[in-house]
Every structure is written in structure tokens, then in C-alpha cells.
Amino acid sequence: MAPVATMIAAMMTAANLGARVTGWGFVVFTVGSIGWSLVGLGSGQTNLVATNVFLTLVNLVGVWRWLGRQRGYEDGARSASRSSRKSPGSSLFSATSLSGLPVSDMRGETVGSSVDAMIECETGRVSYVVVASGGLGGIEETLRPVPLASVDCHADGLILLEAKSQFERRPELGAGEWPAHVPGADRRKSEASRRSAVDKEDVHATV
Template sequence: MMETAAGWIAPAATMIAAMMTAANLGARVTGWGFIIFTIGSICWSIVGLSTGQSNLLWTNGFLTAVNAIGIWRWLGRQAKYDDGGAAAAHKSAGANVPSLFSTGALSGAAVIGSDGSRIGTVIDGMARCDGAALAYVVVSEGGVGGVGERLHAIDPRLLIFGHEGVSTKLTAEDLMAMPVIEPDHWPEKLPD
């Protein structure tokens, strides 16, 4: 009975965890993905033990240890860093200092257009080495899951960074009309 239950839980947990970690939805989702991976690897170990498959048992014993490191990395260490950045951004929003925005939160942030709808997603930001100011921000629009998306290098002055995310006065049409950059060939400066 235990072997049968483990035989069903193991592949289901492994598939769910793989989707959670591959989606890259933040430290906490990734961390929970590793917890579910751990459940899967323990169940695979039970299957290996009960069926005499020592290779399955040893492999998933090792994966359980790797998953424990993933849990520590994403739910422990990275979650604390994310909380620290969010706390500083939140406190600065109400203080008599320039507002802060965590650059770690930049990648993957939704870009909210002038009408309040999501018009794109921040892929990354490129900082200048001569003063650490942002040279440009790469924003994607269109496509599904990265397939068919178009990338644009945007002047950071066109974006409003806040502790709640990134917004702009641009419309979806404005963003689509901007020059497209290649995914593997970003410019050394903003396109003219």
C-alpha cells in the first residue's frame, strides 16, 4: 500500500516541483518547489527501497540532500534578502529620503502602462559602471512563455520605480512601436 501511494505521489510531486522552479516566480515559490521536490525524492526512495532498485534509492537519497540545500537557499537565504530589500523600499516610500527600489526585484517585474494594465515584463537592467546609474531597462512584450516575445531597451527615465513595482506613462502601443533588440545581442547604449 505504501509503495503504491509513493509510486503515485513521486511523479506528481516531481512534475509539480519542476513547474514551480522552472517558472521562476520568486524565492518563496522556488523554495516551496524544492520542498515538493523533497517529497518526490523521498517517495522515489520508498519506491526504490520497496522494489529493490538500489540505483533509484541512492539517486533520490542524493537528490533529497540537494533539495534540502535548495530549500535553505530559496526559503532561507534568498527570502531574507528579498524581505530586506522590500522593507527598505517600503520604509523609504514614507520617509524624507529618495525612494528606494530593489534591483533584485527588477527582473520579472510587471510594467504597468498608463491605463493601469500590464504592458510588459522587465527582463533586466543594464547599469553604467561609471556611476551605477541604469543605462537602460530591457522590457519584453507579446508572446507566450518567451516564445514570440519582443524585447525593447527602454530609457529608465520613462519608467517609474516604486516599492509596488514598475509603471510608466507609455501605452502598450508606445511600447510595441519602440525598436526591437535581439535576445542575444543587447546594445552598448540605448538605440537612437
């Protein structure tokens, strides 16, 4: 039981499939560490017992962290996302859930998944989204930046406002070398700056 529980738990936590799966992974880890403690007691291996008693405490912290606090965060974000779909305003999605969202092109063809997004401090808007395509399990994948103006955001995923072939012509990103700006994002930033300047002029005129 002990080695099987440990291996299953390791896969559950390493997969990073959300707070619930990770939390239950720590529950299984706890079962494994208790099992190893019993093995140590039965065979007189005090070091094995001491190690797994400590690991049991660590695993219980993991259960609290992922099935308690983090799950509450995810449930709150999911609730806001569901409510926004029924409201007249724009739909919402959690910033933390942006990583790993499925990405498809305008024809519905699967492109890949989102990795992260860069946010402009001045406007608070997303400048561009980094999309990973190809590879298997993150191995040999290709990263490309896509300006938000070319992305339609949905709570269940992202849709590129272009064909997959057009996306694949975008420049690839090197490891650890992401740009400050991408074509298409600069235009939005300049428009935001212009609107901000106009708003300031209106305020001065009012005063």
C-alpha cells in the first residue's frame, strides 16, 4: 500500500490539475507516509519512522493548503466567472486560470494552450498572451506571443481571431526571452495613452 499510494500521489500533485486534485494528492500522500511509518515500526527502522512522521505533518499542511485555502480561492473565482456570464457586462475569468486554458483558432481547430499573459502596469490591461503549441507534456513545445487584440477571451478557453496557419507564422519565443512589446499590442497601448490624456484634459477643463 505504501509505495503504491506514494506513486499515485506523486502523479496527482505533479500533474497540477487544480486545487482539488492536488489536495487529494496530498491526502493519498498522507496514506502513503502513514503506511511507510507502519513498515518502519514493524521492521525496527527508526529512521524510516522519523522521516515519515515528519512527512505526514507536511502532507497534512498540503491538504489544508490545497483543499482548504486554495480551493476557496478557485471556488470564488469560478463563482464570479459563472455570475458574469449572466450579467450584462463583460465575462470574467480568473487571471490564475489563464495558464493552461485551451486555445483554438477562428475555425475551431486546436492550436495549443495558454502559458501566461503579460499585463501593462499603466493601464492594467493584458498586453499579450503566450501560447504554447506542439510538443508532448511541455517537451519540444513552441511558444508564441499573441496580442490581446487578436484573442477572444472566454471562461472556457481562448479563441484566436486568426487561422492556425497565421498563428504559426508568428515569431517564436526563446527560453527566458519574452519581448516587452509585440505587434498589435503597441497600438492598444497608444490608444489607451491617448484616452488617458483626453481624460486628463477633460478634468482640467472642468476644474
